[in-house]
Amino acid sequence: MAxxxxxxxxxxxxxxxxxxxxxxxxVAGYTYxxxxxxxxxxxxxxxxxxLPQNAHNVGAEYANSDFDxxxxxTLSLTYAxxxxxxxxxxxxxxxxxxxxxLESPQxxxxxxxxTDAAGVGPLPVSPPANTxxxxxFYGKTSDFKSRGGVGIPYYSGASNAxxxxxxxxxxxxxxxxxxxxxxxFGCYAQGxxxxxxxxxxxxxxMGRNMFPDSGFRNFDFSLAKNFHFGETIxxxxxxxxxxxxxxxxxxxxxxxxFVQTPxxxxxxxxxxxxxxxxxxxxxxxxxxxxxLF
Numbered sequence: 293m294a295x296x297x298x299x300x301x302x303x304x305x306x307x308x309x310x311x312x313x314x315x316x317x318x319v320a321g322y323t324y325x326x327x328x329x330x331x332x333x334x335x336x337x338x339x340x341x342x343l344p345q346n347a348h349n350v351g352a353e354y355a356n357s358d359f360d361x362x363x364x365x366t367l368s369l370t371y372a373x374x375x376x377x378x379x380x381x382x383x384x385x386x387x388x389x390x391x392x393x394l395e396s397p398q399x400x401x402x403x404x405x406x407t408d409a410a411g412v413g414p415l416p417v418s419p420p421a422n423t424x425x426x427x428x429f430y431g432k433t434s435d436f437k438s439r440g441g442v443g444i445p446y447y448s449g450a451s452n453a454x455x456x457x458x459x460x461x462x463x464x465x466x467x468x469x470x471x472x473x474x475x476x477f478g479c480y481a482q483g484x485x486x487x488x489x490x491x492x493x494x495x496x497x498m499g500r501n502m503f504p505d506s507g508f509r510n511f512d513f514s515l516a517k518n519f520h521f522g523e524t525i526x527x528x529x530x531x532x533x534x535x536x537x538x539x540x541x542x543x544x545x546x547x548x549x550f551v552q553t554p555x556x557x558x559x560x561x562x563x564x565x566x567x568x569x570x571x572x573x574x575x576x577x578x579x580x581x582x583x584l585f
Contacts, residue, residue: 296350299329299357315372323364331500332358345412345425345495355500356399363396385518392511397437397504398544402427402487402565406550406558407477411493422552428470428496430458431485436503436565443546444487444565448478455479455486462488469494478560480549487549508541510572530580538575542567 303325310318330344330353344353368391375384403424408414412423429436436444450456450471455478459470469491477489490496514532521527546563553559 297330301327317370319368321366327357327360329357330354353500360399361395365394367392381519387516389514395508397507399501400503400544400547401501402547402549404550405548406552409489409492410495426496426498428488428490429498433503435483435485443563444480444482446478446480446560449475452479452481454481458486459488505544506542509539510535511537524585526584528582532578534576535572536575540570541572543569543571
């Protein structure tokens with residue numbers, strides 16, 4: 293018995309601090325990193341999509357981690373606005389704060405849980421389920437970039453000219469195994485890129501987590517007013533705006549290209565590549581009053 297899990301993380305972290313420079317304070321942080329592993333979840337029969345497609349070549353699963361974020365930048369600013377005394381302290385004690393977070397895309401990868409085109413056989417579960425496999429991809433991974441609410445188009449048989457041409461190219465210029473598999477299971481195509489089912493009895497050329505999502509962008513802002521009463525008592529009023537730009541940050545899309553049907557067969561997933569949730573809420577506003585003594 294051996295532990296076949298493998299994971300690796302390398303990162304560079306840089307932090308810049310500026311304290312009270314003419315009323316401006318700043319904390320900036322940047323991380324450049326790469327996380328790789330064999331699987332992002334436990335390999336168990338209850339989570340089929342986490343299993344290796346080829347149990348005899350577990351190392352082929354080594355790729356971008358589910359948690360891989362190459363670039364992450366955070367910038368926190370606080371600025372104490374210069375004021376004037378008098379007028380009931382209304383022209384002094386104001387400050388603005390902001391937190392900006394920018395992240396490069398995370399990665400996701402399609403799985404076929406319905407066709408068993410590779411002939412791996414069903415998983416030892418009840419009810420029976422097919423072992424997830426991956427197809428073959430040709431083109432630019434950015435063409436399959438996730439988009440909110442819109443799935444990646446599916447084409448039955450050889451109805452898509454780009455898919456048919458690519459299958460013939462893989463077959464060597466004549467109808468063969470790739471064309472036969474295309475006629476059985478169809479394909480997905482978007483932009484100038486196609487995803488074809490593998491020839492029967494074979495695995496596709498795709499690795500794990502090839503496609504980028506849309507990244508992460510968020511900007512929080514707050515405005516504060518401080519009132520001083522004597523030397524020891526301070527009253528602070530705050531107006532805080534989370535995700536003030538109301539920018540949607542999409543979660544990873546549906547990665548199941550083919551799903552198993554009740555009769556044990558497979559069917560294309562109409563929501564493949566579609567995003568159904570977000571990782572952050574819409575704009576939120578709250579007010580706070582704090583007494584310090």
